[in-house]
Amino acid sequence: MRLRRCGPDAVLVEVDSLSEVAAARAALTGLPGLVELVPAARTVLVSFEPGSPGSRQVQAVLDQADLSAAPVGDSADVTLPVVYDGADLELVAETAGLSVDEAIALHSSADYTVAFCGFAPGFAYLTGLPELLQQPRLGNPRTRVPTGSVGVAGEFTGIYPRSSPGGWRLVARLADDAAALFDPTREPAALLSPGDRVRFEVVS
Helix, strand or coil: CCEEEEECCCEEEEECCCCHHHHHHHHCCCCCCCCEEECCCCCEEEEECCCCCCHHCCCHHHHHCCCCCCCCCCCCEEEEEEEECCCCCHHHHHHHHHHHHHHHHHHHCCCCEEEEECCCCCCEEEEECHHHHHHCCCCCEEEEECCCEEEEEEEEEEEECCCCCCCCCCEEEECCCCCCEECCCCCCCCCCCCCCHHHCCCCC
């Protein structure tokens, strides 16, 4: 673990795994003057109100934390109805050595957790993707991925909250009646937050 100062009121915590990111984020919740915790694949950015003593307590808190332990928190359980008709579904199934139905069953039966958010507002990187479905991004990214598309890339699955370029392999899409992933008029604006547990429900 390494700590790096990011200006006078923020600290970047560098760790070795996604599980340590989750544990560090949970351990640092509640520090005095804490403004925001921003997890990523191997880091947690901890920002504080100007002059807060919390930034000087990060090291001590992490020294006492068990970063190998699963965090306990007030995370939400979210079920998202999806239609499995993604443009790359057959490619994903073939690469995994599965039939399309087997790939759908494998993806939809997994339990996912939001590791961190990024790339676009409301885009959550979900861990828990079965190993057979962990595949590389497309060699040539699409210039436009439709809103609500569900894709896989590496160890993650994720959902595009709005139309954008992207290189993930698309396996499904949110059903029409699914809640918006990002709504700036809502509080909180993002449907999914780090630590939330996510399930996909197959609809026709």
